[in-house]
Amino acid sequence: MTVFSRRLLITAAASALLLGCSKTETPAPQASAPAADPAAAAPAPALPAKIVIGLDDNFPPMGFKDEKGQLVGFDIDMAREAAKRLNIEVEFKPIDWNAKEAELKGKRVDALWNGLTITDERKQNIAFSAPYMENHQIIVVKADSAIKTKPDLAGKVVGVQDGSSAVDAVNKDAELAAKFKELKKFGDNVTALMDLSAGRLDAVVVDEVVGRYYVAKKAAEYSVLDDNFGTEEYGVGFRLDDKPLVEAFDKALGEMKADGSGAKIAEQWFGKNILK
Missing domain, CATH: 3.40.190.10 (Periplasmic binding protein-like II)
Known part of the structure; x- marks a missing residue:
C-alpha cells in the first residue's frame, strides 16, 4: 500500500467516526401531565363580610x-x-x-x-x-271562655297576625275556618291579644313560642286549648x-x-x- 493510499484510508475512517459521533438521537416522547380538575382547583365561594x-x-x-x-x-x-x-x-x-x-x-x-x-x-x-326548632299554632282564649275545643270556634271572631303562619294554618282547616264569624288580621300578635283581653276577639291563633310567652306573663287572664292548628318547623x-x-x-x-x-x-x- 502506498503512502498516498494509506492517508486516504485514514482520512475516510476518521470522517466515518466523526459522522457517527455527531448523529443526533430523537428523544423519547414525554408523557403529558394530567390536566388539572377545574372543580377541584376552584376555591370555595367567599362569604360576605x-x-x-x-x-x-x-x-x-x-x-x-x-x-x-x-x-x-x-x-x-x-x-x-x-x-x-x-x-x-x-x-x-x-x-x-x-x-x-x-x-x-x-x-x-x-x-x-x-x-x-x-x-x-x-x-x-x-x-x-x-x-x-318545632312550633305549634296554639289557640289562646280568655281564662273564663266557654271555648274548650276547636269546634267551639264556630261562629266566633278569631284573630291572627297578618302574614304569619297562623293564617296558613287556619286556612288549611278550611271546613272549620268557613264557620268562623270572622277571621280578623292584625299587624302583630300583641295587638291581637290586647283585643282578646278587651273582648273584641273570642280567640287568637298564634305561634306557640309567642303565645306561651305572653300567657306566662298573665297566667290568670289567658288559657291555652289542648287542640291546636298543627305542628311546623322553623x-x-x-x-x-x-x-x-x-x-x-x-x-x-x-x-x-x-x-x-x-x-x-x-x-x-x-x-x-x-x-x-
Missing part, C-alpha cells in the same frame, strides 16, 4: 325591642352566635313581615330569621336552612341563589347544637332546650 337580617321586631321572645329600645330575643341571640362563628358582621333590620319575601328578593335584607315557618309554598321563593330563610350562605349557617347551627351553646340560649328564653 356582613349580612342584614330582616325580622318582625314585635315577635317576642323570638325578636323584639326591650324597654330600652334594643333588639333582643331568642332568634337574635342565635343569629349573633352563628354569625360570630362564621366571622360575619350581622345587622338586624325590622321589616314589614307581611312583605318579607319581597324584602329578601329585593336585596334589602340578606336573610329572614324570626320564627320563619318552613312551608312548601315558601320554598318556591326562599332557600331554607335545616330546621332548628328555619332561616335566604335567597334561592345564596347556597354558600345556607350551607355555612347550617354548619354553624349544627355546631351550636352539638356543643350545647344553642341549648344554653334556648334555656335562657324558654327555660328548656327546644332546639330540634
